[in-house]
Structure formats: structure tokens, C-alpha cells
Amino acid sequence: MKRGDLLIYLFSASMLLFSFLLYLFLYSGLGFDQHIESVVVEYKKQVYAKIPLPSPERTIDINGPWGVIMLDLNGYKVRVNPFSPPYCPDKICMRQGWISKPPETIVCLPNRIIIYYQGGKYIDGLTH
Amino acid sequence: MRRIFKYLPLIILASALLFAFWVNKAETKPETIRDIAMDTFIEITTYHQPRDTASEEILKDFKYLESIFNRYDENSVVYDVNKHAFEKPISIPSIFENLLTESLKLSDYTEGHFNPAIGPLVDVWRKVIKGEDISNLPDINIVKEAISISKTENIIINERNGQVSFAIPGVSLDFGAVVKGFAVDRAFEILKNKGIERAVINAGGTIGVYGSPPGRKYWRIGIQHPRKEGIIGVLNLTSTMVISTSGDYERYKIIDGKRYHHLLNPFTGYPTEELLSVTIINKNGLLSDAVSTAVMSMGLEKGIEFLTQKSLMAIIITPDLKIHFTGDAESLFQPEL
Amino acid sequence: MDSPTNKMVRICVLAVLGVVLNLIEPPMPAPVPGIKLGLANLMSVIGLYSLGTYSAIWITILRTITVNLFLGFDLRGFLSLGGGVVSALIMEAVYYFYKRETGIVAVSMLGGLMHNFTQWLMVLILLQQPYLVVYLPFLLLSGGVAGVFVGTTGVYTLRRLGGFISGKDTQP
Structure with missing residues (x-):
């Protein structure tokens, strides 16, 4: 252990701590504390599909220049169907599994596809 | 001391990992189940320890209530009562x-503005509002x-003996306005x-927050x-409360530019007109449900007078989209900008 | 034995070993695809501490370009090049200026951390999806863990093979 090492560790630890604090801040309600209205499929900054949530249990195909994505929906949960036709080489999004609330996202980087939740301010319930 | 420094990176990483786990475990995890019961969307979120079955039990109870109080279900108790209680007392x-x-x-x-015997009047309007009988509004004589049958005196x-009977034929009970609030009250008992510790029960728009x-x-x-997608405002609540809203936007049909909806004034026999929606905030769900329905029928002036006299918290929205408050409701309300 | 050609050949051998590590290393199950644990960084660290300044950056560039020739240039290649170069540059700088005050494990951890941080930053700029912010702590943590692992492996490798790699011993 050398003198400079200590500085590096302190720097790394503070970076980690800062990112955790940022994470806590975002998750605990100030930034992304949202009430879910829909799930959005975005391709190269263009919205290709917007599905209102909650949705009954179903699978939908979304066609686009990249091919077809099969999205599984169930309530507020969303995933890329693992048996979706392979439209990208690494298939990470297919293996990722379910996302269930913002700020969770599914990203297919090679195709620049982002699947994310959209909604208003966070509420526990809606009276109507 | 040197040895500690040697392992410092591992110690830092380990503590960061522990920190991450602590963040995850800091509170009991919310778990939400969703289903359809009582002809509406049900969402139950409980904050509980693993393997707790309260949500399932509440959902089961909701389905049980549906099997008793759904007057359109031929196997329900209320259907049996409505059909036979004039002929003979029904247990x-x-x-x-x-x-x-x-x-x-x-x-x-x-x-009398909330009326559990409003069944005959509901049946008259049901076809119109559901769009089955599109062209014709019901005849005034009908x-x-x-109205004359829809009286609680009957x-x-x-x-x-635990029996009920009707004094005249044609009487029909309809608990549609209150069964959701009643269900939330029962859910609170189960909790x-x-x-x-805490839960949110959403029974088709009647919301109970617990703890x-x-x-x-x-x-x-x-x-x-009441007139567009999204919310008009948010209620900030600190403890157990049931919030119930009645509005003219829920089930309606527009005929000749006029809106005919499912909330009926038991005295005029027509859909209520003066208000867009009424939200009641009360510890008792049954009361919240009944009063929100009743105030819709009372109208603005009478409604506010009634709510103030009973010191109930309410949020009333009039057709000019103005928001009126009674009780302490204004202090809880935060308008959506 | 200290000719530039000699050093270049050794750098290339390490880069090729890095390519192999890179190809057999599975990607992390991260929600941001293409981000890897960074085990291939091992060769850069070993190079830096046996062959001296500039070797880490060369190994990294050669490695990522070769891997991309195998896999086809795409965004992931761009990401790994960016992450690798930034992390190598930072390690080089620390090594160059503070060689006496720092050790392999710490420098390698910093490299791993910066590797993932840079990739995350690039994805963030590319996609402009603010939600991605929440993945940062996990990426930093995994980068740091990988860095410590790489650094520790590097210490033992250099202890046994350091002279052989740098060409100062001819026998391993």
C-alpha cells in the first residue's frame, strides 16, 4: 500500500458513493418517481410504439426498420420475448427479462432501441 | 496497520456491496397484485414480509362480495332478493x-340522495347509457x-329472522354505488x-390508503x-383514509349534445347535472362512496351546505372546471400544473 | 534487448493475448449491452508494469481494433474502444507521474472503474435517456471489482513472468 494508492481508493470510493447517492435520490421519489402511463419503444430517437399500461397478459409484435420485436406485456411488466426473432447480434435485451417500473429500461444498443416507461408524477393511486 | 491498507480496496468494495444490499433491504417490499373483481379493475399493494397472503385474502373477499352484491349475476344473493322478495321473505x-x-x-x-333501492331507475337508464337503445330517451312516465318504486320505505x-322482503312488486336493490367502499373497509379489517403495516387498495377508483x-x-x-386524460390534482394524505370519486365521465352517452351518465338523481329520475365530479375523503369507505354519489345528486349549493354541516372533506368540480373544497380538503390538495 | 522493435513485438504479443481474453470473456448481464467486465485489461496492466509507459495504450488500441475486425465494427466496438482508451490513458498518466506512489492493484482498479464509467457516459450521450443514470453505481462497482481482480492477477503474473515478458529474463 503506497501513499498514492490511498488517494486512488478515496477517489474511487467517493465516486461510488456519489453514484449510489444519485441512485438513491432518483429512486426515492424526487427525480423519477413516476406514475406509469405507458411503455414506449423508441428507435433512433423516434417513437415507434406507445402501449398504455397496465396491459392484460399478451404478446405484441412491433415492426420497424430493424425488423420485428416481440414484446411481452403483463400488468406493468414488460420484456422482450426471449424467442423474439433475432434482430440484433448480442440478444442482451432478450435475455434481460422483465422490467416492472421506471427507471428500469431495456436497451438494444446495436439497434439504438430503447424501451422505457413514460408517465406523469408519481401517485399511489388514481381515484375516478 | 499496513496489512489493513493492503486489503483496503477489497474492504471498500465489500462495504459498497453491503451498502447496496442495505439499500435494498431498508424497508418491507411492496408487492402488487391486480385482478378484475366487482366488475372493475382491482389493484392491491401491500408492504409486507415475505410469504404474506393478505393481498390474496383481500382479493378473495372482493370476489366473495361480487358473488353476493352483483345484481346482474343470476347466482348472486341480491339477484335472488330482487326477484323474489315481494313474493316471500328471503333469508x-x-x-x-x-x-x-x-x-x-x-x-x-x-x-335520500343516496338510495340503495334505486335499481328500477338504474334499469331504465342502463340501456340508454350502455348504448343498446341509442335513439330514444326513456319516456317520462316510465x-x-x-321513481315511485325506488323508495327505501318499500x-x-x-x-x-335475518330476512328481507319488499312491500310492493318491482323493488330492486342496487349496491353498485357503495360496494367498492364497503370492500375497502373490509380489506382494512383484513390488513x-x-x-x-401499510397498503394501498384500489377498488376500481375507490382508493384506500392504509397506515x-x-x-x-x-x-x-x-x-x-373530469374532461381529459390525466389528473387534475393530487391529494397528499398522511394516514389511513378512503378516497372515493363519483363523476359524470365514467359511463355516459351523449345524445343531442347532452351527456347522460350513470349517476342518477333519485328525485328527478334523470342523470345529475350540476357537477362534474365529487371526491370524498373519509376514514370510512362506505360513507365516502355513498356521500360522493349523493352530493352529485344534491348539486353545488346543497352539496356544500350538507358537507359543511356534517364537516366532511370533499373536492367538488363544477362544469367551469372550478374546484370547490369543504372540510380541510384544500390543505390536502395540490393542483396539477 | 531494449530496442524499439523488441518492445513493439512484445506489445503485440500481449495485445494478441488480450484479443483472446476479450473473445472468450462473456458480456456482463448488464442492462446496457456491450459493457464487459474488462478482463482483457489484464494485458494492458501487465504491459504497463513490465514494458513501461505507452505500452498499455498501444495494447488497448491494437486489442480493440483486432477484436472489432473479428466481430465487425459497430457501436459496441466504438464503446469498447472508447472505454479502453480512456482507461488506458488514465492508467498511463498515473503510472507516468506517480509510479513510486502507486501500486498495480490500485491503478488497475482505477482503470476498471474508468473503463465502465466512460462506456456508461458514451451510452448516456448517445441515447440521451436519463433513466440510464441509475445503472451507474452497478457499473462502477463491477468495474472496480474487475479492476481489483485484474490487478491482483497482474501482481502474481508479473512476480513469476515479469522478467520473461519484459525480456530481462529469458527463462520463465
């Missing part, structure tokens, strides 16, 4: 008697006749018996904007 389960007597009390409390409860909010100051309940 009813205690839960039925309980809701019936409570509803009659609330009918008196709201000076409406008048339905219900006779024999408490000793209390199970020792659940204190999780790690923040308020429960936030959105109030549906």
Missing part, C-alpha cells in the same frame, strides 16, 4: 343485512313510475388482523381530470 346472510342496514342509514344521512328487514406512507411524508392519490 339473507349477515353480510348482506349489514350492508343493507348501513346503506339505509346512509340514505337517511344523505336525505321514469316517474321507476324495503322491510326482519332482523330477528389489521394480519398486522400489515403511514413508506419512507416519505405523504400518500399521493391522483384525482382524475
Whole structure:
């Protein structure tokens, strides 16, 4: 252990701590504390599909220049169907599994596809 | 000392990992189940320890209530009562008697504006609102006749035998306005018996928040904007409360530019007109449901007078989209900008 | 034995070993695809501490370009090049200026951390999806863990093979 090492560790630890604090801040309600209205499929900054949530249990195909994505929906949960036709080489999004609330996202980087939740301010319930 | 420094990176990483786990474990995890029951969307979120079954039990209870109080289901108790209670007294389960007597009390409390015997009038309008009978509004004489039957005086409860009968033919009970609030009250009982700390019950728009909010100051309940998508504002609540809203936007049909919706004025026999929506905030769900329906029928002036006299918290929205408050409701309300 | 050609050949051998590590290393199950644990960084660290300044950056560039020739240039290649170069540059700088005050494990951890941080930053700029912010702590943590692992492996490798790699011993 050398003198400079200590500085590096302190720097790394503070970076980690800062990112955790940022994470806590975002998750605990100030930034992304949202009430879910829909799930959005975005391709190269263009919205290709917007599905209102909650949705009954179903699978939908979304066609686009990249091919077809099969999205599984169930309530507020969303995933890329693992048996979706392979439209990208690494298939990470297919293996990722379910996302269930913002700020969770599914990203297919090679195709620049982002699947994310959209909604208003966070509420526990809606009276109507 | 040197040895400690040697392992410092591992110690830092290990503590960061522990920190991450601590963040995850800091509170009991919310778990939400969703289903359809009582002809509406149900969402139950409980904050509980693993393997707790309170949510399932509540859902089961909701389905049980549906099997008793759905007047369109031929196997339900209320269907049986509505069909045969004039011919002979019908034995009813205690839960039925309980809701019936409570509803009659609330009918008196709201000076008849909430009416559990409104079934005949509902049947007259149901076809119009559902769009089955598109062109014609109901004949005024049919409406008048339905009003005359829809009187709570025609219900006779024999408490000793646990039986109910009707004084005249055609009487029909309809608990549609209050069964959701009643269900939320029962859900709170289950939560209390199970020792659940906090929960949110959404029974098709009647929302019950139970206990204190999780790690923040308020429960936030959105109030549906009566004329567009989204919310008109948010209620910030600190403890157990039931929020019930009646609005003219829920089930309606527009005929000749006029909106005909499912909330009926038991005195005129026509859909209520003066208000877009009424939201009641109260500890008692049954009362919230009944009063929100009743105030829709009372109209603005009478409604506010009634709510102020009973010191109930309410949020009333008029056709000019102005928001009126009674009780302490204004202090809880936060308009959506 | 200290001719530039000699050093270049050794750098290339390490880069090729890095390519192999890179190809057999599975990607992390991260929600941001293409981000890897960074085990291939091992060769850069070993190179830096046996062959001296500039070797880490060369190994990294050669490695990522070769891997991309195998896999086809795409965004992931761009990401790994960016992450690798930034992390190598930072390690080089620390090594160059503070060689006496720092050790392999710490420098390698910093490299791993910066590797993932840079990739995350690039994805963030590319997609402009603010939600991605929440993945940062996990990426930093995994980068740091991988860095410590790489650094520790590097210490033992250099202890046994350091002379052989740098060409100062001819026998391993």
C-alpha cells in the first residue's frame, strides 16, 4: 500500500458513493418517481410504439426498420420475448427479462432501441 | 496497520456491496397484485414480509362480495332478493343485512340522495347509457313510475329472522354505488388482523390508503381530470383514509349534445347535472362512496351546505372546471400544473 | 534487448493475448449491452508494469481494433474502444507521474472503474435517456471489482513472468 494508492481508493470510493447517492435520490421519489402511463419503444430517437399500461397478459409484435420485436406485456411488466426473432447480434435485451417500473429500461444498443416507461408524477393511486 | 491498507480496496468494495444490499433491504417490499373483481379493475399493494397472503385474502373477499352484491349475476344473493322478495321473505346472510342496514342509514344521512333501492331507475337508464337503445330517451312516465318504486320505505328487514322482503312488486336493490367502499373497509379489517403495516387498495377508483406512507411524508392519490386524460390534482394524505370519486365521465352517452351518465338523481329520475365530479375523503369507505354519489345528486349549493354541516372533506368540480373544497380538503390538495 | 522493435513485438504479443481474453470473456448481464467486465485489461496492466509507459495504450488500441475486425465494427466496438482508451490513458498518466506512489492493484482498479464509467457516459450521450443514470453505481462497482481482480492477477503474473515478458529474463 503506497501513499498514492490511498488517494486512488478515496477517489474511487467517493465516486461510488456519489453514484449510489444519485441512485438513491432518483429512486426515492424526487427525480423519477413516476406514475406509469405507458411503455414506449423508441428507435433512433423516434417513437415507434406507445402501449398504455397496465396491459392484460399478451404478446405484441412491433415492426420497424430493424425488423420485428416481440414484446411481452403483463400488468406493468414488460420484456422482450426471449424467442423474439433475432434482430440484433448480442440478444442482451432478450435475455434481460422483465422490467416492472421506471427507471428500469431495456436497451438494444446495436439497434439504438430503447424501451422505457413514460408517465406523469408519481401517485399511489388514481381515484375516478 | 499496513496489512489493513493492503486489503483496503477489497474492504471498500465489500462495504459498497453491503451498502447496496442495505439499500435494498431498508424497508418491507411492496408487492402488487391486480385482478378484475366487482366488475372493475382491482389493484392491491401491500408492504409486507415475505410469504404474506393478505393481498390474496383481500382479493378473495372482493370476489366473495361480487358473488353476493352483483345484481346482474343470476347466482348472486341480491339477484335472488330482487326477484323474489315481494313474493316471500328471503333469508339473507349477515353480510348482506349489514350492508343493507348501513346503506339505509346512509340514505337517511344523505336525505335520500343516496338510495340503495334505486335499481328500477338504474334499469331504465342502463340501456340508454350502455348504448343498446341509442335513439330514444326513456319516456317520462316510465321514469316517474321507476321513481315511485325506488323508495327505501318499500324495503322491510326482519332482523330477528335475518330476512328481507319488499312491500310492493318491482323493488330492486342496487349496491353498485357503495360496494367498492364497503370492500375497502373490509380489506382494512383484513390488513389489521394480519398486522400489515401499510397498503394501498384500489377498488376500481375507490382508493384506500392504509397506515403511514413508506419512507416519505405523504400518500399521493391522483384525482382524475373530469374532461381529459390525466389528473387534475393530487391529494397528499398522511394516514389511513378512503378516497372515493363519483363523476359524470365514467359511463355516459351523449345524445343531442347532452351527456347522460350513470349517476342518477333519485328525485328527478334523470342523470345529475350540476357537477362534474365529487371526491370524498373519509376514514370510512362506505360513507365516502355513498356521500360522493349523493352530493352529485344534491348539486353545488346543497352539496356544500350538507358537507359543511356534517364537516366532511370533499373536492367538488363544477362544469367551469372550478374546484370547490369543504372540510380541510384544500390543505390536502395540490393542483396539477 | 531494449530496442524499439523488441518492445513493439512484445506489445503485440500481449495485445494478441488480450484479443483472446476479450473473445472468450462473456458480456456482463448488464442492462446496457456491450459493457464487459474488462478482463482483457489484464494485458494492458501487465504491459504497463513490465514494458513501461505507452505500452498499455498501444495494447488497448491494437486489442480493440483486432477484436472489432473479428466481430465487425459497430457501436459496441466504438464503446469498447472508447472505454479502453480512456482507461488506458488514465492508467498511463498515473503510472507516468506517480509510479513510486502507486501500486498495480490500485491503478488497475482505477482503470476498471474508468473503463465502465466512460462506456456508461458514451451510452448516456448517445441515447440521451436519463433513466440510464441509475445503472451507474452497478457499473462502477463491477468495474472496480474487475479492476481489483485484474490487478491482483497482474501482481502474481508479473512476480513469476515479469522478467520473461519484459525480456530481462529469458527463462520463465
